[in-house]
Structure formats: C-alpha cells, structure tokens
Amino acid sequence: xxxxxxxxxxxxxxxxxxxxxxxxxxxxxxxxxxxxxxxxxxxxxxxxxxxxxxxxxxxxxxxxxxxxxxxxxxxxxxxxxxxxxxxxxxxxxxxxxxxxxxxxxxxxxxxxxxxxxxxxxxxxxxxxxxxxxxxxxxxxxxxxxxxxxxxxxxxxxxxxxxxxxxxxxxxxxxxxxxxxxxxxxxxxxxxxxxxxxxxxxxxxxxxxxxxxxxxxxxxxxxxxxxxxxxxxxxxxxxxxxxxxxxxxxxxxxxxxxxxxxxxxxxxxxxxxxxxxxxxxxxxxxxxxxxxxxxxxxxxxxxxxxxx
Amino acid sequence: xxxxxxxxxxxxxxxxxxxxxxxxxxxxxxxxxxxxxxxxxxxxxxxxxxxxxxxxxxxxxxxxxxxxxxxxxxxxxxxxxxxxxxxxxxxxxxxxxxxxxxxxxxxxxxxxxxxxxxxxxxxxxxxxxxxxxxxxxxxxxxxxxxxxxxxxxxxxxxxxxxxxxxxxxxxxxxxxxxxxxxxxxxxxxxxxxxxxxxxxxxxxxxxxxxxxxxxxxxxxxxxxxxxxxxxxxxxxxxxxxxxxxxxxxxxxxxxxxxxxxxxxxxxxxx
Numbered sequence: 001x002x003x004x005x006x007x008x009x010x011x012x013x014x015x016x017x018x019x020x021x022x023x024x025x026x027x028x029x030x031x032x033x034x035x036x037x038x039x040x041x042x043x044x045x046x047x048x049x050x051x052x053x054x055x056x057x058x059x060x061x062x063x064x065x066x067x068x069x070x071x072x073x074x075x076x077x078x079x080x081x082x083x084x085x086x087x088x089x090x091x092x093x094x095x096x097x098x099x100x101x102x103x104x105x106x107x108x109x110x111x112x113x114x115x116x117x118x119x120x121x122x123x124x125x126x127x128x129x130x131x132x133x134x135x136x137x138x139x140x141x142x143x144x145x146x147x148x149x150x151x152x153x154x155x156x157x158x159x160x161x162x163x164x165x166x167x168x169x170x171x172x173x174x175x176x177x178x179x180x181x182x183x184x185x186x187x188x189x190x191x192x193x194x195x196x197x198x199x200x201x202x203x204x205x206x207x208x209x210x211x212x213x214x215x216x217x218x219x220x221x222x223x224x225x226x227x228x229x230x231x232x233x234x235x236x237x238x239x240x241x242x243x244x245x246x247x248x249x250x251x252x253x254x255x256x257x258x259x260x261x262x263x264x265x266x267x268x269x270x271x272x273x274x275x276x277x278x279x280x281x282x283x284x285x286x287x288x289x290x291x292x293x294x295x296x297x298x299x300x301x302x303x304x305x306x307x
Numbered sequence: 308x309x310x311x312x313x314x315x316x317x318x319x320x321x322x323x324x325x326x327x328x329x330x331x332x333x334x335x336x337x338x339x340x341x342x343x344x345x346x347x348x349x350x351x352x353x354x355x356x357x358x359x360x361x362x363x364x365x366x367x368x369x370x371x372x373x374x375x376x377x378x379x380x381x382x383x384x385x386x387x388x389x390x391x392x393x394x395x396x397x398x399x400x401x402x403x404x405x406x407x408x409x410x411x412x413x414x415x416x417x418x419x420x421x422x423x424x425x426x427x428x429x430x431x432x433x434x435x436x437x438x439x440x441x442x443x444x445x446x447x448x449x450x451x452x453x454x455x456x457x458x459x460x461x462x463x464x465x466x467x468x469x470x471x472x473x474x475x476x477x478x479x480x481x482x483x484x485x486x487x488x489x490x491x492x493x494x495x496x497x498x499x500x501x502x503x504x505x506x507x508x509x510x511x512x513x514x515x516x517x518x519x520x521x522x523x524x525x526x527x528x529x530x531x532x533x534x535x536x537x538x539x540x541x542x543x544x545x546x547x548x549x550x551x552x553x554x555x556x557x558x559x560x561x562x563x564x565x566x567x568x569x570x571x572x573x574x575x576x577x
Contacts, residue, residue: 019442040442045472050431050465057435060420061443065435080425081462085432088413088422 001155002029002098004137009066010036011138012145019058023048023069025098030068052078055093056085064092064145070104071097071113075120075152083123086150090125093150100130100154100187101240101270102284109274116154118245121215126150128214130187134158136212139169157281159191171213172222178205181264181299182225182232186211186239186247189290193238196292206299207232216250226260234264234302238295240285243269264302268295321389323362323521331358331388332547333574334397339380340567342401344409348557350381352485352542353452355519357385360450364528368447370420370436374429375454375483376410382419383407391418427460429453430480434470437478450528452481456488459497470535471510479528480537483518485544487555503539511535518542548573
C-alpha cells in the first residue's frame with residue numbers, strides 16, 4: 001500500500017498547508033513524494049518522539065502534518081507525545097504506520113504492531129483507518145487528511161484475490177454473502193478470506209464484512225449487518241491485533257449494550273508478540289489462527305440457525 | 308485575547324520595573340501559599356525571565372513555551388503582571404474548576420499554546436512551531452524555557468538536533484540552570500557540567516548569562532542570529548527567599564505560615 005499511499009499524498013500535496021515528516025523511512029517508496037513536496041518533505045531523522053511533537057507544533061500553526069514511520073516506531077515510541085502534544089490539543093496530526101499487524105514478518109517482534117489501534121483508541125480526539133485493499137488508500141488518505149483531529153493510518157499489504165471486484169471504499173463493506181455466520185474482518189485479513197468463503201456452499205458461506213475505520217462507536221455496524229446477525233449462527237471477529245483493545249471486545253460491547261441477540265461469538269486475533277520461531281506474516285498469522293483455514297473452521301464451528 | 312470566556316486587552320509593551328518584579332514575586336508566593344502548593348524553588352528561579360518576556364519582548368505573533376511545566380505558577384504570574392490574566396483567575400489557582408492547573412493547561416488561556424508538565428516535550432513543540440512560522444512566512448519568534456534537569460531527557464536532545472539542523476533562527480531557548488532537580492543536584496544525578504559546553508558542539512549560538520539580571524535577560528531576548536540561540540541562565544533555586552535558596556526542598560514543599568511570613572518580609576526588604 002505504500003505506493004498507493006505515496007501517490008495519494010502526491011496528489012494531495014498541492015495543498016500548501018500540507019507537510020510531510022518521516023522518521024528516516026521511505027527509501028525506494030516515497031521518493032516521488034519527496035520530489036513533489038521538496039522543502040515540505042522533512043526527514044526528521046531517527047527521532048520519533050521529536051517528530052511527533054514537531055508535527056504537533058506545525059499543526060498548531062495551521063498545517064496538516066503527516067508523520068510517517070514503521071508502525072511501532074510511529075505510535076509506541078512516541079506514545080506520550082501523541083497523547084499530550086497531539087490529542088490533548090485536538091490537533092490534526094496524521095500518523096502513518098507502515099506494516100501494521102505482523103506486516104514486518106520475519107523482521108521480528110520489535111517491528112510488529114499488534115496492539116497499535118487498541119492503544120491509540122484509548123486517547124481522545126483520534127480515529128483510526130485500516131485500509132483493506134490498495135484501492136482503499138486514496139479515499140482513506142482524503143478522509144484522514146480532511147479529519148479535523150488526529151488520525152492513525154495502519155498501512156499493510158492489500159490482499160485482493162485476483163479478478164475479484166471490490167466495492168467502493170466505505171468504513172463497512174460486505175464482501176461475501178451467504179446464510180452462514182457474520183464474519184467481521186479488520187483491514188487486509190478480509191481479503192485473505194474471500195476465496196475460501198466463496199468456495200463454500202451458500203447455506204454455510206459467511207457474510208463477510210470488512211471494517212476499516214475505528215472506533216466502532218463512531219462507525220457502528222450498518223443495518224444490513226445487524227439484520228444478518230439476527231438470523232446468523234453467530235458472529236466471528238477477525239483481526240491482526242491482540243484481544244485487549246481489539247475490535248472484537250468493542251463490537252461485542254456495542255451489540256450487548258443495545259441488546260442485539262448473538263447465538264455465538266468467536267474471536268480470531270493475534271495470539272502472541274513472538275513465538276518460539278520467526279517467520280513471514282503468513283506464517284505468524286497461521287500461528288495465531290488467522291489463516292483462512294482456521295477462520296473457516298471457526299465460522300463453521302458455529303451451529304447453523306435452527307439447530 | 309481570550310481567557311476562558313473573557314476578552315482581555317493586552318498592552319503591547321509594559322516596561323518591567325523593579326517594583327513590578329517585586330510585586331510579581333510577592334504575588335507568586337501568596338498564590339502558592341494560599342493554594343498550599345510547592346514547586347516554589349523552580350518558579351522563583353525562572354520568574355525573572357518570564358517577566359521580561361511577557362512585559363517587554365513577546366509580540367502578538369510570538370509564542371512562549373514553558374517546557375518546564377512545573378513552573379506554571381511563575382507563568383501565570385507573568386501573564387497576570389503583564390495584563391494578560393485577571394486577578395480573579397489567580398484566585399482560583401489549583402482549586403476545583405480553575406483554568407490554572409498545577410501545570411500549564413491544554414486550553415482556556417490563549418498565551419499557553421500547549422499543556423506541558425511531562426519534561427522533554429517543550430523544545431520539540433517549540434521547534435515545530437518555529438518551523439511552522441517559517442513556512443507561513445511569519446516573522447514570529449518562539450521562546451522556549453526549559454529546566455536544566457530536562458536535558459537528561461533524550462527527547463530534548465532529539466529536539467535540539469532537529470532545531471539546529473533546520474537552523475531555526477526564530478527559536479531562542481532559555482535554560483533555567485538552577486542546578487537542583489527532583490531528588491538531588493544535577494551534578495550528582497547526571498552531570499553534564501558545564502551544560503553550555505555540551506551544547507556548544509551544535510550548530511547554535513550558546514551563551515551563559517545571569518538569569519536574574521534583567522539587562523542580561525533583555526539582551527538575550529533581543530539577540531538575533533541565523534541559527535538557534537541558547538541562553539543557559541545561571542539561576543538560584545528559590546531566589547530571593549533565604550531559606551529556600553539552593554535548597555532541594557524548595558522543588559516540592561509548600562510554605563507553612565511562618566515560612567510564608569518570613570518570605571514576604573524578605574521581599575519587603577528587597
């Protein structure tokens with residue numbers, strides 16, 4: 001998604017109030033943006049705490065300041081700067097974390113971001129964007145950029161099945177239809193489920209929804225999903241994020257508080273910050289039960305309606 | 308300017324007289340005593356710089372950033388003394404419903420752009436503000452007051468590296484070098500003595516001045532350069548109150564009644 005992100009910001013860079021900061025990352029990816037923005041593209045160096053506070057200072061002077069790094073360096077290292085300097089002052093700083101979830105795979109757990117949006121959504125005046133597909137990125141850059149408050153954009157790897165037509169971007173989109181469970185996937189994991197779900201018979205095929213904007217409280221499930229849920233065997237939430245602070249508990253609370261009946265609930269989530277052995281994003285997802293086979297099994301384990 | 312929901316008319320410049328300095332120190336001590344609040348030592352070491360800044364040096368387009376947020380009392384008093392904060396607000400200091408918290412608030416006082424109090428944030432915020440002014444084509448300047456212990460924070464060095472690399476000529480840093488921090492002297496805890504020599508390796512103009520000499524403070528704030536300027540102010544923690552001067556207790560402890568009376572009597576003799 002970095003290419004799409006770069007292209008979208010290049011298109012937006014005609015706005016003179018837009019400034020871009022990077023924590024010394026973006027080699028062989030962000031050069032077009034650097035060329036387009038010239039002095040307004042600032043390599044803030046390997047100093048993320050400073051980068052975020054500088055972005056706050058710039059936002060205080062009326063700028064739309066984007067701050068980019070590998071995901072954990074963008075929210076974990078400078079957390080207090082995000083909290084105190086950005087969020088407390090409702091400043092429109094746009095944080096961008098590349099490689100959300102286990103995106104950096106075999107690079108190891110220091111580079112993973114599996115508690116990012118849970119941590120950040122504890123803060124006021126901040127919303128989160130998790131694009132699922134490369135095609136989502138331009139619309140999300142516009143929505144994040146136009147937001148009057150802080151945003152965090154979790155960039156990952158778009159995993160659209162070849163030849164599949166994706167609906168136009170919206171915070172909630174339905175990707176497969178059937179009479180099976182309602183599966184809510186956060187971000188790119190949705191794309192990994194499509195092919196497996198489509199191969200299932202329609203009476204067991206899940207209604208797969210992808211969610212790309214958080215928190216749930218500000219992006220409630222659409223009426224169609226709620227209607228499906230009333231008939232479905234159950235709800236499965238799938239996310240490359242730890243359970244605590246994840247969409248699963250938040251969505252469950254949202255539904256329970258409104259007395260929506262659930263026949264069953266299951267949650268596939270990141271299980272560990274590191275395992276005994278390292279591997280790719282696909283390998284680590286499988287370790288956590290976030291591979292398509294495990295997700296299908298989880299959905300099928302929910303007894304069909306009426307049984 | 309706006310204070311809470313009130314509009315305040317601010318005089319452009321109000322020359323800082325010795326009488327105004329004395330009145331401000333008395334008001335600071337009274338405010339802290341009535342509120343039962345400590346942190347007096349670092350307020351007394353830095354209030355002279357803030358009085359000079361707000362009375363004489365800060366223009367409408369300039370920004371003052373108190374990085375050492377625990378000297379909020381001195382900031383409030385400087386705002387009050389220069390006509391930017393009404394007496395009625397001072398009377399609420401530290402009380403329920405006040406705008407004037409123990410550290411500078413996130414909103415409600417126009418002259419306070421950022422909530423500070425966690426050390427190591429102010430210089431980055433100042434650098435971002437100064438850079439924003441440059442991009443805006445503004446002739447505004449940023450004055451950032453840090454503590455000396457705060458230079459133990461890695462983020463302060465990140466900020467200084469950035470400010471020097473960007474050659475933020477519109478940034479002046481004042482360091483309240485009173486030599487005492489929360490649980491010891493800066494020399495005993497993590498010595499960088501002399502601090503100004505450590506800073507001199509960077510692309511900045513670095514000076515050491517007497518932080519209680521009004522003429523020196525005026526000169527520092529008037530100075531212009533083509534790169535950031537740092538003035539390490541040699542100050543006395545608890546300045547002007549004999550039993551607080553250079554005492555670590557003055558970092559935290561509030562005055563009792565007898566101490567307050569003695570402190571005020573010393574101000575009258577000053």
